[in-house]
Amino acid sequence: MNSIANAMTPQSDVDLVNEAFPSMKAAERVAWLHETFGSRLVLSSSFGLQAAIMLHLISKHAPQIPVVWLDTGYLFPETYRYAEKLIESLGLDVHVYQPKLSAARQEALYGKLWEKGEEGNTKYGLINKVEPMNRALLDLGADIWISGLRRSHSSTRADRTFGEQQKKTLKVYPILDWADAQVSAYFYENAIPPHPLESQGYQTMGDWHSTSPVEEGGTAESSRFGGEKYECGLHLDSGAADFQI
Template sequence: MVGVALEKSEINLEAAQQQLESVDAREVVEWAAKTFGDGLVMSTSFGIQSAVMLHLVTSVVPDIPAIWVDTGYLPPETYRFAEELIERLQLNVKVYQSPMSPARMEALYGKLWEQNDVEAFNRYDQIRKVEPMQRAIAELNATAWLAGLRRDQTKHRQSLHVVERPLDVYKVHPILTWNAKTIYEYLTAHDLPYHPFFDLGYVTVGDWHSSRPLMATDENGRDTRFQGLKQECGLHLPQTWGEAESLDSSLL
C-alpha cells in the first residue's frame, strides 16, 4: 500500500458517493487505496463467499491488513477454510479477539445464544465482535474500512452507499451492488472456493451456535442467523460502536 492517508476533512463525501455508484468494484478498491493510503484496512469473516472480497482487494492492495474478528465459536471448517485462503492469497491477516474468554463469558452471563432474546445476542455481539473490531480499527490507525456488504442481504444494507462515514472511519463497499449471480461468476472466473458449509445448504455462516442451513420457509438468507431474531451482528450498523441493535425482527 502506498501513500499517506488523507485527512477526513479533505474528502467530499457526497461527490465520492456519486462518483463511485456507477464504477466497477475494482475501481472502487483502487479509489480507496489512492484516497486513504496506509489508513485503509479490510475486514473478513472467512464466511461463505469471503474469497471474493479477499481476492478482489488483495489483487489491488496485496499487503492490506485484513482484520479477522475470531469469536472463539467458529466452526472447525471456518478455521480450516481461513488457513486455506491465508496461504493461497498470502493474506496479511490481523486476528482480534475479545479479552474475555468464552469460558469466562459463559460463567458470567450464561450461554447468551440460548436465551432466545435480542438483548442477549446484542451483549454477545458487543463482547465477542464489536469491541474487538473497534480495538482493531484504533490499533491499526485505520481511516477507512473495506467491507463486503451487499444491498441484497438485509433491509439495512439496502440503504447503504458505496462509501459512507457512519462513525470515525469511512466505510467502503466495493461489491454493494453485486448479487448471488455476480458472486458466483467471480468465484468461477478466478477458481476461488466457497466455504465448505455452502454445500450443506448454508448461504451465510458465523458462529456454530447461531447459524443454520437455508430452509424453504426462510424469506431472507439472513434469517438463518441469530435464530431469526435479527439480521445484523452490530459490526455494520450506523450507531455508536457499543450498540448492536437489530433494525427489525427478522450476517456477515
C-alpha cells in the first residue's frame, strides 16, 4: 500500500486520514498509519504529562516509527529524568534534536526571549521548537508528523481535524478525540508511570520558564506563557518559506 500512498497528493492524504480515523480506535489508527505511509512517518514527543500515551501506542503497534524529541535545553529536570525512564522501558527509537544555539548562547545574544512579549516568544519558538522539528523532518525524510494533540487541550485545538496540512507536512492526531477520562484510564490500564510534576498541580508541560502549576479555578491554558497563549509555534504555520512546517 505504500506505493499507492506515496503517489497521492498531500490533499488526498489528508482526506484519506480524515475518512479512515473516525471508525477506528487509537491503536488501529497507529497501525493503519504505518501500514499506509511507512517511512514517511515520525512521531514528535515532548515527554510531557500525557506524552507517554502516544509513545506507548507506537511502541506496541508501530515500533518502526522514529520518535523526535525536541530538547530545548529549558525542560524541567523532572522531564529529562522521566524521558530517560520511558525511552528505556518502552524501547523507543528516539532521535534527539536541539536548537542550533545553546541556551547560554541564546541568552547572551538575545536575552531571555520569553520575557520579551509576543515578538520574543515567537522568536523563541522558531529557534527552539520549529527549526529543530523542521530539521528532523528533513533529516529523517518524513513528511507526515504524528502528534498527541487533543481537542480538549485548549480552545485553540477544539476545531482540529484528525489530519491537516501544515505547509509541506501532513499532521495526524491519533488521540485527537480522547477525553481526559480516557487518558487517565489508559495510564492506569497499561501501568504507565505519570510525569512526576503532575502531582504538583501541573496540567500541561513545556519549558520551565513558561509553564506553571494551575491555580485554583484556573485552566491548563492559563498556566502556559502567563495565560497569554497556549501554542509554542509548532502547531502554527512558521511563515518561513523554506520550512516544511
